[in-house]
Amino acid sequence: MFAFDKKDSYSFSFTSPDELRLYLEQNGYEIPFSKDLAPLSNQVEITAPNGEKKILKNALATHPMEGCDAELDGSPSDLTRRRYERFSGSGAALVWAEAISVVPEARTSDHQMMFTEKNADAFRRLVDDVKKNDAFFVAQLTHSGRFAKNSDTPHALFATKSLPFEEKRPQDVDVPVLSDDYLDSLPEKYAKAAKIAEDAGFDAIDVKACHQYLLDELLSAHTREGKYGGSFENRAKLMLDCFDAVRSVLRPETVLASRLSFSDMIEYPYGFAVAEGKPVTPDLTETKKLLEVLTQKGLSLVNMTMGSPYFNPHINRPYNKGAYEPPEHPLVGLERLIDGAREIQTAFPNLTVIGTGYSYLREFAPYVAAGALRDKAATMIGFGRMAFAYDTFAKDMIEGKTDPRKVCIACSKCAELKKRSLHTGCPIRDQEIYLPLYREHCMNNK
Ligand SMILES: Cc1cc2nc3c(=O)[nH]c(=O)nc-3n(C[C@H](O)[C@H](O)[C@H](O)COP(=O)(O)O)c2cc1C
Numbered sequence: 001m002f003a004f005d006k007k008d009s010y011s012f013s014f015t016s017p018d019e020l021r022l023y024l025e026q027n028g029y030e031i032p033f034s035k036d037l038a039p040l041s042n043q044v045e046i047t048a049p050n051g052e053k054k055i056l057k058n059a060l061a062t063h064p065m066e067g068c069d070a071e072l073d074g075s076p077s078d079l080t081r082r083r084y085e086r087f088s089g090s091g092a093a094l095v096w097a098e099a100i101s102v103v104p105e106a107r108t109s110d111h112q113m114m115f116t117e118k119n120a121d122a123f124r125r126l127v128d129d130v131k132k133n134d135a136f137f138v139a140q141l142t143h144s145g146r147f148a149k150n151s152d153t154p155h156a157l158f159a160t161k162s163l164p165f166e167e168k169r170p171q172d173v174d175v176p177v178l179s180d181d182y183l184d185s186l187p188e189k190y191a192k193a194a195k196i197a198e199d200a201g202f203d204a205i206d207v208k209a210c211h212q213y214l215l216d217e218l219l220s221a222h223t224r225e226g227k228y229g230g231s232f233e234n235r236a237k238l239m240l241d242c243f244d245a246v247r248s249v250l251r252p253e254t255v256l257a258s259r260l261s262f263s264d265m266i267e268y269p270y271g272f273a274v275a276e277g278k279p280v281t282p283d284l285t286e287t288k289k290l291l292e293v294l295t296q297k298g299l300s301l302v303n304m305t306m307g308s309p310y311f312n313p314h315i316n317r318p319y320n321k322g323a324y325e326p327p328e329h330p331l332v333g334l335e336r337l338i339d340g341a342r343e344i345q346t347a348f349p350n351l352t353v354i355g356t357g358y359s360y361l362r363e364f365a366p367y368v369a370a371g372a373l374r375d376k377a378a379t380m381i382g383f384g385r386m387a388f389a390y391d392t393f394a395k396d397m398i399e400g401k402t403d404p405r406k407v408c409i410a411c412s413k414c415a416e417l418k419k420r421s422l423h424t425g426c427p428i429r430d431q432e433i434y435l436p437l438y439r440e441h442c443m444n445n446k
Contacts, residue, residue, distance in 0.1 A: 060091070
């Protein structure tokens with residue numbers, strides 16, 4: 001039996017939704033809960049820059065998750081297509097494609113997807129597959145900056161020095177930061193990639209700024225000198241220049257989106273949207289300032305996230321087992337993610353905000369998701385690890401038939417595969433492809 005204490009056992013031992021609800025109530029969590037699952041079937045409206053309303057069939061989404069299985073030229077492989085058939089076949093109304101690089105030097109591995117003029121047809125096939133399942137498809141444009149790691153790039157591509165990261169990776173201390181000239185060249189690259197994505201048939205383009213990848217790292221570049229560091233205006237400059245460049249080449253009916261770290265949860269002055277002079281605490285003042293500008297420029301879809309999988313993964317995706325024992329109960333992490341989404345959704349009621357972090361809740365996730373939708377703490381709820389694990393999760397959640405034998409168990413094995421740049425998926429629930437890889441490369445501390 002579980003104990004009624006926030007700091008107690010981190011194991012997940014709830015045996016019924018009512019048990020979870022009671023636990024949340026008795027321990028003072030502000031985590032919404034609804035036995036009525038109807039909100040999961042809410043139709044969702046997303047407004048394009050020309051005012052056109054896109055109608056989505058329900059309020060569930062799959063989150064972007066890198067699969068490290070693209071061909072060397074950046075096009076989706078058969079295995080990539082298999083993943084997206086599963087995501088779109090899950091019944092979720094929206095599929096948010098994983099990080100797709102805008103330039104070769106910034107790939108996280110030789111097998112990260114990348115948009116080029118030569119591989120546009122391969123992306124068109126991927127889009128066709130997803131469209132067969134009637135899903136709205138978002139392309140995530142990225143430059144992986146600090147986390148670039150591929151055969152052509154000898155070292156990470158930093159936008160700013162960051163003590164907390166350098167303490168973990170002392171070999172990075174002497175690596176120079178990217179020049180203003182290099183950063184100046186990027187908006188055009190984002191625009192080119194966005195056009196390829198739109199021509200391939202994606203419904204929305206995400207200018208990604210999260211997890212300390214380049215554009216988010218710049219948002220936190222309080223200590224960088226020159227036009228891309230210091231003031232809020234300077235730190236937000238490249239994000240806004242890329243957004244403008246993307247918008248200028250797209251048709252007005254293509255939705256503008258962003259996966260945004262609402263807070264990096266990395267100590268000031270190294271993190272974006274954290275309180276100064278306090279133990280690490282989210283402060284969404286600058287997040288709102290940024291969203292104010294972006295929504296005026298036509299942003300209508302935002303996928304919330306926090307933290308960085310490379311620095312504080314327990315913030316980013318509450319887990320039971322992971323790289324380290326989390327310093328807080330995973331439900332505290334989930335509550336923070338829900339609070340963040342709620343704060344932004346309340347400040348921007350017309351923005352389609354997608355909530356994050358729910359996979360930790362296993363078969364009880366639909367009740368919390370329905371509660372969050374009912375309370376307008378988000379407009380849609382996204383699932384990441386759950387989508388790797390459970391190929392019909394959205395249909396089953398909507399029908400109230402979530403199968404405990406198929407759910408994600410928050411064991412971080414997918415993240416271990418990703419960390420090693422191996423084909424990434426769920427070794428527990430999708431064993432045919434991913435268990436042999438996990439056995440060969442990750443077991444016995446390999
Ligand atoms: C293996 C793996 C790969 C991920 N890749 C991406 C990515 O490409 N882009 C992104 O924005 N988030 C990425 N994420 C974060 C997820 O989108 C999501 O925010 C996180 O897993 C928490 O949601 P969940 O609790 O439903 O899993 C990744 C997560 C995992 C586990």
